[in-house]
Amino acid sequence: MKAPVSWIRELVDLPETVTTEVLTDRLTALGLKLEGIEAAGADIEGPLVIGRVLTQDKEPQKNGKVINWCRVDIGAAGELVEGYDPAEGQGIVCGAHNFGPGDKVVVILPGGVLPGDFRISARKTYGHVSAGMICSASELGLPEDGSDGIIVVPEDGPEPGTDAREFLGFGDEVIEFEINPDRAYALSLRGVAREAALGFGVPFTDPADRAVPEVDGKAWEVVVDDPTGCPVFAARLVSGFDPSAPTPEHIKRRVEQAGMRSISLAVDVTNYVMLELGQPTHGYDADKVAGSLGVRRARAGERITTLDDAVRDLSPGNDGDLVITDDSGPIGLAGVMGGATTEISGTTTRILVEAAHWDPVSMFRTGKRHKLSSEAGKRNERGVDPLLPAGAADRVVELLVEHGGATAEPGFTLVGTAPPQPTVTIATDLPAQLSGIEISAMTAVEHLRAIGATVAEHEDGVVGVTPPSWRPDITDPHDLVEEVVRIVGYDQVPSLLPRRATGRGLTRLQRLRRRVGRSLAGAGLVEVVSFPFVGEATFDRLGLTADDPRRATVPLANPLSSEEPAYTTTLLPGLLEAAGRNIGRGAPGVALFETATVAFPSDNGPAPIYGVHTRPTEAEVDKLIEALPVQPQHLAVVLAGERQRSGWWGAGADAAWSDALAVVRRLATELGVELRVTATHRMPWHPGRCALLSIDEVEIGCAGELHPKVCKSFGLPARAAAIELDLDALLAATPTVAAGPQFSTMPLAKEDVALVVDASVTAADVEAALRDGAGPLLESVRLFDAYTGAQVGEGKKSLAFALRFRAPDRTLTEGEAGAARDAAVAEAASRTGAVQR
Amino acid sequence: MSGPNTDYDPVEVAAVSPAEVEAARDAALAAIAAAADLEQLKAVRSDHAGDRSPLALANREIGALPPQARKEAGQRVGQARGAVNQALAARSAELEVEHEARILVEESVDVTLPTDRDPVGARHPLTTGAELIADIFVAMGWEVAEGPVIEAEWLNFDALNLGPDHPARTMQDTFWTDPADDHVVLRTHTSPVQARTMLTRTPPIYVVCPGRVFRTDEYDATHSPMFHQVEGLAIDEGISMAHLKGTLDHFASQMFGEGITTRFRPSYFPFTEPSAEVDLVCFVCRGVDSDACRTCRGEGWIEWGGCGIVNPRVLQACGVDSSRYSGFAFGMGIDRTLMFRHGLEDLRTLFEGDVRFTTAFGSEL
Numbered sequence A: 001m002k003a004p005v006s007w008i009r010e011l012v013d014l015p016e017t018v019t020t021e022v023l024t025d026r027l028t029a030l031g032l033k034l035e036g037i038e039a040a041g042a043d044i045e046g047p048l049v050i051g052r053v054l055t056q057d058k059e060p061q062k063n064g065k066v067i068n069w070c071r072v073d074i075g076a077a078g079e080l081v082e083g084y085d086p087a088e089g090q091g092i093v094c095g096a097h098n099f100g101p102g103d104k105v106v107v108i109l110p111g112g113v114l115p116g117d118f119r120i121s122a123r124k125t126y127g128h129v130s131a132g133m134i135c136s137a138s139e140l141g142l143p144e145d146g147s148d149g150i151i152v153v154p155e156d157g158p159e160p161g162t163d164a165r166e167f168l169g170f171g172d173e174v175i176e177f178e179i180n181p182d183r184a185y186a187l188s189l190r191g192v193a194r195e196a197a198l199g200f201g202v203p204f205t206d207p208a209d210r211a212v213p214e215v216d217g218k219a220w221e222v223v224v225d226d227p228t229g230c231p232v233f234a235a236r237l238v239s240g241f242d243p244s245a246p247t248p249e250h251i252k253r254r255v256e257q258a259g260m261r262s263i264s265l266a267v268d269v270t271n272y273v274m275l276e277l278g279q280p281t282h283g284y285d286a287d288k289v290a291g292s293l294g295v296r297r298a299r300a301g302e303r304i305t306t307l308d309d310a311v312r313d314l315s316p317g318n319d320g321d322l323v324i325t326d327d328s329g330p331i332g333l334a335g336v337m338g339g340a341t342t343e344i345s346g347t348t349t350r351i352l353v354e355a356a357h358w359d360p361v362s363m364f365r366t367g368k369r370h371k372l373s374s375e376a377g378k379r380n381e382r383g384v385d386p387l388l389p390a391g392a393a394d395r396v397v398e399l400l401v402e403h404g405g406a407t408a409e410p411g412f413t414l415v416g417t418a419p420p421q422p423t424v425t426i427a428t429d430l431p432a433q434l435s436g437i438e439i440s441a442m443t444a445v446e447h448l449r450a451i452g453a454t455v456a457e458h459e460d461g462v463v464g465v466t467p468p469s470w471r472p473d474i475t476d477p478h479d480l481v482e483e484v485v486r487i488v489g490y491d492q493v494p495s496l497l498p499r500r501a502t503g504r505g506l507t508r509l510q511r512l513r514r515r516v517g518r519s520l521a522g523a524g525l526v527e528v529v530s531f532p533f534v535g536e537a538t539f540d541r542l543g544l545t546a547d548d549p550r551r552a553t554v555p556l557a558n559p560l561s562s563e564e565p566a567y568t569t570t571l572l573p574g575l576l577e578a579a580g581r582n583i584g585r586g587a588p589g590v591a592l593f594e595t596a597t598v599a600f601p602s603d604n605g606p607a608p609i610y611g612v613h614t615r616p617t618e619a620e621v622d623k624l625i626e627a628l629p630v631q632p633q634h635l636a637v638v639l640a641g642e643r644q645r646s647g648w649w650g651a652g653a654d655a656a657w658s659d660a661l662a663v664v665r666r667l668a669t670e671l672g673v674e675l676r677v678t679a680t681h682r683m684p685w686h687p688g689r690c691a692l693l694s695i696d697e698v699e700i701g702c703a704g705e706l707h708p709k710v711c712k713s714f715g716l717p718a719r720a721a722a723i724e725l726d727l728d729a730l731l732a733a734t735p736t737v738a739a740g741p742q743f744s745t746m747p748l749a750k751e752d753v754a755l756v757v758d759a760s761v762t763a764a765d766v767e768a769a770l771r772d773g774a775g776p777l778l779e780s781v782r783l784f785d786a787y788t789g790a791q792v793g794e795g796k797k798s799l800a801f802a803l804r805f806r807a808p809d810r811t812l813t814e815g816e817a818g819a820a821r822d823a824a825v826a827e828a829a830s831r832t833g834a835v836q837r
Numbered sequence B: 001m002s003g004p005n006t007d008y009d010p011v012e013v014a015a016v017s018p019a020e021v022e023a024a025r026d027a028a029l030a031a032i033a034a035a036a037d038l039e040q041l042k043a044v045r046s047d048h049a050g051d052r053s054p055l056a057l058a059n060r061e062i063g064a065l066p067p068q069a070r071k072e073a074g075q076r077v078g079q080a081r082g083a084v085n086q087a088l089a090a091r092s093a094e095l096e097v098e099h100e101a102r103i104l105v106e107e108s109v110d111v112t113l114p115t116d117r118d119p120v121g122a123r124h125p126l127t128t129g130a131e132l133i134a135d136i137f138v139a140m141g142w143e144v145a146e147g148p149v150i151e152a153e154w155l156n157f158d159a160l161n162l163g164p165d166h167p168a169r170t171m172q173d174t175f176w177t178d179p180a181d182d183h184v185v186l187r188t189h190t191s192p193v194q195a196r197t198m199l200t201r202t203p204p205i206y207v208v209c210p211g212r213v214f215r216t217d218e219y220d221a222t223h224s225p226m227f228h229q230v231e232g233l234a235i236d237e238g239i240s241m242a243h244l245k246g247t248l249d250h251f252a253s254q255m256f257g258e259g260i261t262t263r264f265r266p267s268y269f270p271f272t273e274p275s276a277e278v279d280l281v282c283f284v285c286r287g288v289d290s291d292a293c294r295t296c297r298g299e300g301w302i303e304w305g306g307c308g309i310v311n312p313r314v315l316q317a318c319g320v321d322s323s324r325y326s327g328f329a330f331g332m333g334i335d336r337t338l339m340f341r342h343g344l345e346d347l348r349t350l351f352e353g354d355v356r357f358t359t360a361f362g363s364e365l
C-alpha cells in the first residue's frame, strides 16, 4: 500500500513535529511496516518552472526529423537567466510535437539537473542556442501518462514563472507500507490515517462518514440471489457525464502515487475512492446494461470476457464464481473484475455505480481460479468494511458530478444489510497475562475503544467487545490482545527466560547421526546438501533397469521442472552430480557424502483432512501418518579421482572400490555394528566390483566401484567408487550398551598359513571357515596377502592369513597352537577346498 | 693360547724394561687421545691394546723373566695396560656421545615440507549450523524434535490454523504430491513437527525443530525451492511474550555474541496470535553508525524471523488444553541466518557441493 504523506495529513491532524520518519516509525511499531519512502523530484535541482509557449516553428532537418524551435515565456523566472528578454521569451529546441503555441509547459532552465545527473546548460543545436528543456513526464522521473510526450499544464494550472514543483506534486513523500493479511483496512488512506491518529492520539476525520440519500431502490433494480456471497449491494446512477472531461490533476497524481495508471476520469474516480476508503467500486455504461442487475453464482457453461480482454470459463455451483448479470447473462466477475460488454467508453454519458460487499472466501477462490490479481480483488478477498458500500457509491457520484459535469440521478438502491460483528468476550487481564507487560483493565479497555471497538461494561473482570465494522479479522480474545499490546508497544515486552524446561538432551539417534557426520569428515569426506528432485532421465543415467524398485517414486503434482517431477529414492544422483561439478572445476579428486531423506510410496491411500475444533483420535492420527510415503534417512558417499596425493613421500593413490568398502567398514566398526559384505551386482555399480552390505541377513545398501558408463555420464574419472545405504537401519543396529570386553594377557602364539583356493572362493568364506575351525584359542584372523599368478596356477589364488592364538590362563605350547592351526586349515579345506602351500 | 714360556723369545725380553713399557703406554695414551672417531679408536685399540700390541707382547714376556723380576715387571706392565684400557673406555664413551649427537644432527629434516597426503573432510555449514542452534536450546533444557519432510496436508496447514482458503495453500507456493487430492505436501515449514509434538506429548513442551522445507520458488541467488528452518515451541502454564522475548534474546546472544538482542514488531501469522516479526540488533555495527554497514544495509537491525503466542485454535486442534496452557512459537531460516552471519552472497553456494565452499567452514561453525 502506497500512501502519500499529504493525503494522510489531510485526514488526520498530525502535529508539525511528526516528520515522515517519526510517522513511519510509529506506524511500523503499530504493525504497518515501512517498506520504503518515495519522493518524486527529489533528484531534480535548479530552476524548474511553468512556461507558456509563445511561438513554435517547425524546422525539418536533413535527417528527416522535424524539430520545434520554441520561444517560451517564463515570466518572473526570467530573472534567473542572463539577458532574458520578456518580449522574446526563452529559446528552446524541442523534439516532441504534442503541444503548440499558447500551451503551458514545464521548463527546466540552464543550471538545472534532471534525474540521472543530467545537467542542463545553454548549448548550440540544430542551428539555434537552446537554453533549457521542455520536459516530459519520464524525463522528470514521473510515471508515463500515456501521451508519450511533454507535459501540457492545464489552463487553470499555475502561471508562467511559477516553480513547477508543487504543481508536479514534488516534495510529497509517498510511504509504501507492507500490509499484513489481518489488516485489510489499512489498504486505504482511511485505514492508514486512522492508525496514524491512533499512534499520535490526535483527531481523525473519517472520509466514509458522510450523509447518503434515503434508500428508495430506484437507482436501478438489483436482485441479489446469493446474500451470503453478497450481503450488501449499493447502486447509484449519474447521467450527463462528459466522457472527454480530464481527470483533475490531484486525483490523477494520487492514483499514480499509489502505483496505478491514470486511465480516464470515470475509472480514475473509482480507483481514487478505493484508495481513499478501501471499498472497490465499479462503473457500468448504464446504456449497455440490459434490464435489472442480478447477483448470483455462475451456471454451468457460462463464460465472460473481462476488462482485460480475457475470455473466462466460469465455475458454477455454490462454491463457484459470483457474477453480476443483466438480461444478457453475466456482465461482471463480481468483486474481481468487470466485463467488457458494459465497459465505460469514450461515449459513455450515463454511469451506473456499484459498490458491494462480497464474501472474502468466494473472492479468494475466484481470484485463484482465474489467476486474477486486481487491486479490487486484493481488498475484497481480505475483507472490506461492510458498512462502506453506500458511502463509497455516494462518493463516486460526488466526484463524477464535480469533475465530469454529470448529474446525480435521484434514487438509491441498497440491497441487504451488513452482517453484525460478533461480540468477543475477553478477560481484561488477558493482555497482561499473554504479553508479560503490566496492563491494567482500564488501559486494556481504553485501547480497545481506541481501535473503534465497542466495549460493554466490566463484569467480574470480563468484558464483551464488539470490534468495529472494518475489523473482520477480530474474532478471538487473542486478536484483541494483539490490538492492546501493539498500542501499549511491543517494545514494552520484558525479556524473561522460562524456568521449567527440563529436557533430556539429544536423543541417542541424534547423537549417533552427529557421530556419523564427524566420522566421515574425519575420514576426509566433505558433506554436501543437494536437491531431492529426480526424473526418469536421472535413473537412466544411473543405468537402472525398467523394473528397478528405485524407479517407483513419489510423484509431485506441480514440480518446478518437468524433467524432475518426483522425490528421489536415492541420494546418488545429487551426489554424483556434485562430484562431477568439483572434477569439472579442476579438483584432482573428490570425496563427498550426504545424509538425507529419500521417499518410497506407501500406497496407503489419501491422507485424511480432519476438522480443527477437536483433536483427532489416536486412530485418526495413525491414519494420517500411515498415508505418508516411507521416508528413511540414507547415507551416500562418492570417492572419485585422487584419494591420496602424491608428493615427496612417494606416489599417491586414486579412489578405488576398496576405498568405498574401507569407509563403510570403518564406520560400522566405530558404531559397533557387524556388517556383512557379500558380492552382488546392482546398478550404478560395476557388476564385478559391487559389495552388498547387510546386517543380520538384512540388506542395508551397496558399496563398490561405479559402472564405467556411470562414471562417464557424470563426468567422473574411471574407477570412482560409491556407497549408498539405509542410515536408519545402520543406526538401529548399534548396540545401546556395549558389553565390556574380556581379554587375556598371556603370551601370544602366532601361526601364519597360506592357502590356495579356486579363484571364485571369497576371502570372507575362507576366513569364516578358519575362524570356525580354529576353536576357542583363536584370538584373531587377518588376511595379510592375496596372490594370483603362475606360482599358484591358473584359476587359483593364494590367500595368506595370520592366525593369532591365546589362552586365557596359560602359555600355549607349540603343539597346542599347531593343533589349532591344523584344525582351522582342515575346516577351510573341507569347506572351501583350500590347500595349504 | 699363550701359556707361560711357550713363545719365549729371549731376544725380546728387553720389551719389559721400564723405559719400554712406559714408552708403549705413553704411545698408546697419545694415540687414544688422538683418535677422532670410533673407527680410529678401534684401530688404536687393536694397535695398542690388541694381542700384537707392545704391551700385550711385554705381558707375554713376563713369564720368561727370572722369578725375582717377574713381580716387578708384572706390576709395571699391568699398571700400563690398566691405564690404557681406562683411557680407551673413557675415549670410547666420549666418542659414543659425540657420534650419537652427530647422527641426530645428520638426521634432521625440513619440517616445513608439506604433509597433505590425505584429504581433509568437512561437514556442511547447514548441518553444523543446525547443531549449533540445537545445542543452544538443549543447554536451556529444550529438546530437538523431528518429523518427515513429506507431510500430511492436515498437519502442515489445517492443524496450524491455515484454513482451506489460506493463500499459502495454493499451488503457487506448495509442492503437492501427485495426485494432489492425496492431501500430501512437501512440508512448507517445520511447523508440522510442532503439531506432531503437541499431538504426542503432554505439556510442558520445550522443543526446537530444525529441518529442510520446500516452497515452489524458482532457484536464484536469494531463493531456493529447498531451504532450512528452525522453529521453536514452548507450551506451559503461564507462558507469555516475555518468555518468548527472553528466549530469543538468549538465542541471539549465543548465536551472534554477547549484547545482541532482539526487537518485536506486530505482524501476522495464522499459527500465532499475537504475532511479531523478530529483528536482531546488527551484530556487525551493533546499530551504531549503521549507514555504511553492509550486513544490515544501514538499518541497524536485521530481519530474523517470525514469532508469537500460539493461537489457541492450534492448541485446540492438537489436543492441548488452552484454558490451562499457553505457548509461544518462533521460526527463522537457517540458510538466511548463515548467509548474513557469514556474509554469503549467493544462496546457491550452499547446494552446489563445491568442496572449497564447505571446507572453508571447518567441521564446526
Ligand SMILES: [Zn+2]
Binding pocket: B282, B283, B284, B285, B286, B287, B290, B293, B294, B295, B296, B297, B298, B299, B300, B301
Ligand atoms: Zn549493521
